[in-house]
C-alpha cells in the first residue's frame with residue numbers, strides 16, 4: 389500500500405479563504421451536480437466543513453431559472469460530524485436560512501456522520517435525492533486549530549477527534565494500545581515503514597510518563613529517523629504517524645465504506661454521487677466501489693443502473709494547484725444513477 393501524505397500540517401499551507409479552508413475543485417463539483425437535463429432539486433453535502441461547496445450549491449439551487457413556480461423549494465441537506473464546523477457552516481448559510489435569501493432554498497443541517505446518511509434522509513422523509521457530495525478528510529482550520537490535536541507542528545492535546553462524542557482519542561491509542569497494535573495501525577493506515585521502531589519508542593516513552601501532547605509524540609517519532617541529508621525533501625518524519633492516527637481515531641475507512649455502500653441506493657434517476665479523495669488508499673476505495681456498481685465494468689448494461697462518469701478522476705487544474713497547494717492531491721470521481729430502472 390502506498391499512502392500519499394496529504395492534509396498534513398505545514399506552516400506554508402494555510403488557507404487563503406477567510407473561512408479558513410479553500411474549497412477544492414469547486415467548478416468541477418458544480419458541473420458534476422448541475423450539468424444534467426433536469427435541474428437537481430435535492431442536494432446533500434455530507435461534509436459541510438466551512439460551507440465553501442454548500443454556499444455555491446445553495447446559490448445555484450436558489451437561482452435555478454428552469455424551476456416551474458408550482459414545484460417544491462429546492463433542498464440542501466448538510467452533514468458534518470464536527471459540531472464546530474457545523475456551527476460555522478450554519479452561520480455562513482444564514483442568508484438562506486433566516487436572511488435575505490430565506491425561502492429560496494430549504495437548508496437542513498445535521499450534526500451527523502455520513503455513515504448515518506440513511507437515518508438523516510429517513511428523518512427528512514427523502515427516499516431519493518439528486519446529488520450527494522463528499523469532500524473527504526479534514527478542513528484546513530481543523531488542522532491548524534490546536535484544540536483538535538491534529539498538527540505535529542502546533543502543540544496541543546493528543547486528541548484528533550472530529551466528533552467530540554466519540555470516545556477513541558489518539559491519546560488513548562498511544563498510551564493504552566499494545567505496542568504491536570500501534571505498529572500495525574501505522575503500517576496499515578499510512579504505510580509507515582518504521583512502524584515497529586516507532587511503536588517500540590512510544591512504548592518506552594510512555595513507561596516514563598504518558599504521552600499527552602502532539603509535540604511530545606512528534607519528538608518521539610522524529611528520534612526514530614536518521615538525520616536528513618541536505619538534498620532530501622523536508623517532509624516531517626512524524627507525517628505518516630499523525631496521518632495514521634487521524635484515520636484510525638475517526639474511523640475514516642469504515643465511514644467511507646458505509647457511505648459508498650449507502651449513497652448510490654439513495655440517488656434518484658440521473659442522480660450523482662461526487663466524492664473527492666485526498667490520498668491513494670481513499671481514492672482506490674472510491675474507484676473500486678464505483679466500478680463494482682457500474683454497468684461498464686460488469687458488461688451487463690441491463691442488470692445494473694449506475695455509470696461511472698469519470699473514467700479517470702478529475703484533478704485540479706495547474707492554476708488551482710498553484711493557488712491552493714492542498715488541492716494538489718485531490719481526485720474527484722462521479723457516479724451517476726442511470727435513468728432506466730431508477731425511481
Ligand SMILES: C[S@@+](CC[C@H](N)C(=O)[O-])C[C@H]1O[C@@H](n2cnc3c(N)ncnc32)[C@H](O)[C@@H]1O
Pocket residue numbers: 409410411412434435436437438439440441442467468469470473500501502503523524525526527550643
Ligand atoms: C475537507 S472538509 C470539507 C470542506 C467543505 N467542502 C468546504 O468547502 O468547506 C471535510 C469536512 O468533513 C467532516 N467530516 C469528516 N468525516 C466525516 C464523516 N464521516 N461524517 C461527517 N462529516 C465528516 C470534517 O469534520 C470536515 O468538516
